[in-house]
Amino acid sequence: MGLALGFADPVFDSQSAFRAAMWALARPGRLEPLAVTLDPPAPLSPEAAALLLALCDFETPVWLDASAAAVPEVARFLRFHTGARIVAEPGAARFVLITDPARMADFAEFAQGTPDYPDISATLVVQVERFSASGLVLEGPGVPGVRGFGAQPLPADFIARMVANRAGFPLGVDLLLAGAGHVAGLPRSVMVREG
Amino acid sequence: MTTATLGGMPAITYNFAYLDEQTKRMIRRAILKAIAVPGYQVPFAAREMPMPYGWGTGGVQVTAAVLGPDDVLKVIDQGADDTTNAVAIRGFFEKTAGVATTTATTEATVIQTRHRIPETPLRDDQILVYQVPIPEPLRFLEPRETETRQMHALEEYGLMHVKLYEDIARHGHIATTYAYPVEVAGRYVMDPSPIPKFDNPKMDDCPALQLFGAGREKRIYAIPPHTRVRSLDFEDHPFEVQRFAQPCALCAARGVYLDEVILDDRGGRMFVCSDTDYCESRQAAGHRGEMAPPDAALPQPVSPRGEDATRVSDDASSDLSASARGRPAGAGAGAGTGAGTGAGGTEAGHD
Numbered sequence A: 001m002g003l004a005l006g007f008a009d010p011v012f013d014s015q016s017a018f019r020a021a022m023w024a025l026a027r028p029g030r031l032e033p034l035a036v037t038l039d040p041p042a043p044l045s046p047e048a049a050a051l052l053l054a055l056c057d058f059e060t061p062v063w064l065d066a067s068a069a070a071v072p073e074v075a076r077f078l079r080f081h082t083g084a085r086i087v088a089e090p091g092a093a094r095f096v097l098i099t100d101p102a103r104m105a106d107f108a109e110f111a112q113g114t115p116d117y118p119d120i121s122a123t124l125v126v127q128v129e130r131f132s133a134s135g136l137v138l139e140g141p142g143v144p145g146v147r148g149f150g151a152q153p154l155p156a157d158f159i160a161r162m163v164a165n166r167a168g169f170p171l172g173v174d175l176l177l178a179g180a181g182h183v184a185g186l187p188r189s190v191m192v193r194e195g
Numbered sequence B: 001m002t003t004a005t006l007g008g009m010p011a012i013t014y015n016f017a018y019l020d021e022q023t024k025r026m027i028r029r030a031i032l033k034a035i036a037v038p039g040y041q042v043p044f045a046a047r048e049m050p051m052p053y054g055w056g057t058g059g060v061q062v063t064a065a066v067l068g069p070d071d072v073l074k075v076i077d078q079g080a081d082d083t084t085n086a087v088a089i090r091g092f093f094e095k096t097a098g099v100a101t102t103t104a105t106t107e108a109t110v111i112q113t114r115h116r117i118p119e120t121p122l123r124d125d126q127i128l129v130y131q132v133p134i135p136e137p138l139r140f141l142e143p144r145e146t147e148t149r150q151m152h153a154l155e156e157y158g159l160m161h162v163k164l165y166e167d168i169a170r171h172g173h174i175a176t177t178y179a180y181p182v183e184v185a186g187r188y189v190m191d192p193s194p195i196p197k198f199d200n201p202k203m204d205d206c207p208a209l210q211l212f213g214a215g216r217e218k219r220i221y222a223i224p225p226h227t228r229v230r231s232l233d234f235e236d237h238p239f240e241v242q243r244f245a246q247p248c249a250l251c252a253a254r255g256v257y258l259d260e261v262i263l264d265d266r267g268g269r270m271f272v273c274s275d276t277d278y279c280e281s282r283q284a285a286g287h288r289g290e291m292a293p294p295d296a297a298l299p300q301p302v303s304p305r306g307e308d309a310t311r312v313s314d315d316a317s318s319d320l321s322a323s324a325r326g327r328p329a330g331a332g333a334g335a336g337t338g339a340g341t342g343a344g345g346t347e348a349g350h351d
């Protein structure tokens, strides 16, 4: 079986996926369109694959959740197209792929950064199936006033996890929720409550 | 790679926007972390650029990393689109990225700036990229990087307040008029780059994304849109911006940042908008200042601010030295004439 193709135009496709991720983190909870051109091995979604191909390389170890790690083609695809190392230790990863978000690992498993270098922390690419404008209320940098946001599936205790993540600021992880042709960001700076 | 054909010569290929893809990815990751931790300085492996540091290599690298083929780029140097520095950077990206460029703030998607924030309010689809000579606001209080990192980590900003308060003790007001420190999102104290403090309020709750690149010191930091940016001050000495006694001599604008322009060697002078696009747009819309040219002279507004004028932006001297911190060489109003905001007669005073 051949390897699924990477970006048709690596320069511009990477730039476009990066810009979507950038605006997503700059405007938490606002949906940014993400071109879906890739056909990666399941369970890796085209949206998550675009973000990882745009942002990962030999400098960014990647950790795969159990359902992604169970399919060797996913690791092969990512290694081939990015040059990134796939690591078994979640704390060693700079990028984390969550293909089964309802069962996502505790954020504490991943790199949080250090007080002197809070940027040395993991970015979680979380595959979701759909977005909505309710369920969560977001506040903080990038949000004028408050913004309603929702995504499914997510773990039942997702709000509590985000509250704990915010409590550790400036340490913490940053989330890129990808799916349905879009990406939405939940950086560590965002305040999340039920709504 | 992108291909350009120049004057019928064989096609020359460049990396799009000059930087190789691995470098762009590294800078892009730094930008994402900078956005996630507003005001925190993310280290990055800055590359040598084909221009000297004083030309804003940090801003250029940030711009190169964000720029896409559909972007419209504007480059300003102390508010002007036509200085050597701005023209060179615009030309660099026209050549290496083939992007459209503009001088109109309203048309731009990416605005790279040295020392000013445009007067025209920015939108939520715009990116403002600042060129930063010295990113560390605590550098002149504590030269050791390990120490300043720790101060940021522990939110130990007392020294900064002491420094500002010493200003008050000595001058009766806070004398810092450029690179006036701000607190971002209630956490990190940040250097806004040598913009006049007049521009500080524009950073607060700004709809645009603000990115800062320091090439020599290899730091990237950011202010997401709609983020609280507070200029440091004291209850009994609240932060105040400079006020100008008179309107722009060309477009009659008030409440904008003015440069002093020397007209002749007999002491003739006038005060005009530092933001040339803003000033020219107002003149085109029919606004006339007391020294505005007659209509017939348009669309070329009388421009004593050309390369031979005294409103000099001295590219080579743009990097700040520690001693010049309060009044950076080459920064802001009439630097070449010695008529900066602090010294100029335009200031109504701080009190």
Ligand SMILES: [Zn+2]
Residues within 6 Å of the ligand: B248, B249, B250, B251, B252, B253, B272, B273, B278, B279, B280, B282
């Ligand atoms: Zn004017």
